[in-house]
Each structure stands twice: as C-alpha cells, then as structure tokens.
Amino acid sequence: MSVQEGLYYTKEHEWVKVDGETGTIGISDHAQEELGDIVFVELPEEGQEFSQGDAIGTIEAVKTVSDIYTPVSGEVIEANESLEEEAEKINQDPYGEGWIAKIKMSDKDELDDLLTAEEYEDMLE
Numbered sequence: 001m002s003v004q005e006g007l008y009y010t011k012e013h014e015w016v017k018v019d020g021e022t023g024t025i026g027i028s029d030h031a032q033e034e035l036g037d038i039v040f041v042e043l044p045e046e047g048q049e050f051s052q053g054d055a056i057g058t059i060e061a062v063k064t065v066s067d068i069y070t071p072v073s074g075e076v077i078e079a080n081e082s083l084e085e086e087a088e089k090i091n092q093d094p095y096g097e098g099w100i101a102k103i104k105m106s107d108k109d110e111l112d113d114l115l116t117a118e119e120y121e122d123m124l125e
Contacts, residue, residue, distance in 0.1 A: 056100075
C-alpha cells in the first residue's frame with residue numbers, strides 16, 4: 001500500500017493535489033484496495049459546485065458502493081470521463097490515471113483541515 005507525498009488526504013481516504021487554484025481529486029491506494037475490483041464510477045458534472053465534505057459521486061465495486069467526498073469546496077471544471085469506460089484505472093493507478101475530478105477551489109484555507117501524507121500514513125496504522 002502506498003501513500004503519495006505532496007498530496008492532502010481526508011479521513012475518508014480521498015486525496016487532492018493542488019496546482020494553483022485547481023485541486024485534482026481521487027481516492028487513495030488504501031481506499032481502492034479496500035473496495036476491491038472497481039466496476040463503475042458515477043462522476044460529478046462540470047459546472048457543479050460543492051462544499052468541502054460533500055459527496056460528488058460514487059464508486060461501485062464488486063462487493064460495495066461507496067460515496068466520493070470532495071476534500072475542498074469549489075466548482076468542478078473537469079471530470080475524468082475515461083473512467084466511464086475503464087473504471088479499473090482507479091485500481092491500477094489511483095494517484096495518476098485514476099483521478100476522479102478537477103475542482104477550481106474556492107477556499108484554499110480548507111487545505112489546513114486535511115491530512116498530510118505523513119499524518120494519513122499514521123492514521124492508517
């Protein structure tokens with residue numbers, strides 16, 4: 001199981017990678033491992049606005065369905081539509097090609113509420 005440095009994590013196992021005003025959101029390696037084989041992803045739509053902690057979509061695995069919560073508030077500017085055909089990318093590359101959505105963040109101070117990679121690793125132990 002891997003935790004990627006340089007990302008912010010939630011206690012619900014989402015991550016956000018910050019690039020200027022844009023936050024790229026996904027689920028952690030731990031989360032995809034717990035879910036097992038992912039078969040379907042319901043993505044948010046571009047232009048939708050969410051507050052920190054809102055459910056922005058769902059992930060369906062063979063044995064369960066799980067909500068995806070946004071680590072930051074803002075407007076969805078892109079959803080990873082390749083996941084509609086290849087949901088398994090989340091299992092294969094949760095920090096890369098398996099990203100879920102990109103959000104234009106409305107409040108960067110919310111990052112202070114999230115866990116660093118080190119804090120997230122400690123939580124998993």
